[in-house]
Amino acid sequence: MHKENTADRPQRILVFQQKGSGVNKISGILKYGGNRFIVETFDIDEPLPGLIEHGGVYLPETIDADLVLDYLKHLDLSNDLWKLCEKLKIPVVASNRKSTDGWVMTPRVCCALPPHKSLGEYGRMFGGPEFQVEVENGVIRSITVTHGAPCGATWEAALQTLGVPVEGAPVHIGLRTQYFCTANPAGWDVMYGKSPVHFAGEMHASALKNAIDRALKLDDENSGKHE
Secondary structure, three states: OOOOOOOOEEEEEEEEEEOOHHHHHHEEEEEHHHHHHEEEEOOOOOOOOOOOOOOOOOOOOOOOOOOEEEEEEOOHHHHHHHHHHHHHHEEEOOOOOOOOOOEEEOOOOHHHHOOOOHHHHHHHHHHEEEEEEEEEOOOEEEEEEEEOOOOHHHHHHHHHHOOOOOOOOOHHHHHHHHHHHHOOOOOEEEOEEOOHHHHHHHHHHHHHHHHHHHHHHHHHHHHOOOO
């Protein structure tokens, strides 16, 4: 059952995974989210049939969590999980999945998740990349990640972009994000014309460019005040 998490207690996240499919995301959440989250897993490791008519055989009867992250690989199981979560009013994030169910959020990649109040602390910290930067003598002197991918790619890529000239920084962070991204690079999407990894790289490049533009504009405004 879903209970609104508050600032005085960690948000409880239940991750559904098959054969460790959510391990990288869990590591990132715990590394960069710290004590804001309590993460538990529901693991399904046994071989599964191609068609599952009754997912309840494999899923729990009920769920006690603030948020469910679905990294299951079998769509029949996911569909039954989503129905259970909707019944219990527990929000669900299932990246790179397709669904007509309005209850579950299915961003193209984990770093494409838009802000949403129902996701609590997870939504405030993880999803589409956002940066604050300081520029000095034409290079990136500091980067603060204010919103990033739960796999941790945003923080890792940002760290390796320090000292990079602003002209090439967006491309640089995009490439570094692709290196650290844990999405399936073979998951080519005909509609978007790129894989989830390339999509993630472009999102980070665009986010850093916006942050640089804001920083340069602020520097110009401050310079004007001192003239």
